[in-house]
Amino acid sequence: MTRTATRTLVLAAALAAAGVLAPRAAAAELYHFTASAFVGVGGSVDAEPGDGFDNPGFQLGFSYVTEPRTRISVRAGEFGLADGGDFERLTDADLTYLTVSGEYLFAEPWYDSWVFIGLGYYRLGGDARFGGGDEEEGALGGTIGISGEFQITRRVDFVVELAGHYADFDDSQIFGAAHAGVAFHF
DSSP states (O other), rough: OHHHHHHHHHHEEEEEEHHHHSSSOHHHHHHHHEEEEEEEEEEEEOOOOOOSEEEEEEEEEEEEEEEEEEEEEEEEEEEEEEEEEEEETOOOOOOOEEEEEEEEEEEEOOOOEEEEEEEEEEEEEETTSSSEEEEEEEEEEEEEEEEEESSSSSSEEEEEEEEEEEEOSSSOOOOEEEEEEEEEOO
């Protein structure tokens, strides 16, 4: 693991610990923690050759309510790029990420919508297209997005999420993803 990746993981752990040690949210909240699992698609906006947004992926998440209508979340995910074809100077490329975000709730009559913004560590890896072996590049970046939670039971929601990611890679920097999955509140 690179030095930058180690620093980013330490930062993410520190922010998550700060959230756990923060004062409990007001009694109006029905839960304090949420764990989520998603499947989805993603891709790059500025890749040459491009890859579209039909690359399969997954995302896992964990969040902690810090104040009413506010939470800190950690997301880890991955999606393939160019569906096994060429992506920039790589083949069989994938993007892996770990982000820490602040989320803000806008309660609607029949669902909850969240807006989030955060920082993260991104890794772009694959096989070198012009010979050579594996290539890997890491970068710091940011994320911004929206999600909608539709209640299934008191503790389980169906969630859809749209997110944009920026990572300072050499060739491609802007990525997007759409996910759907389940969130468990406790």
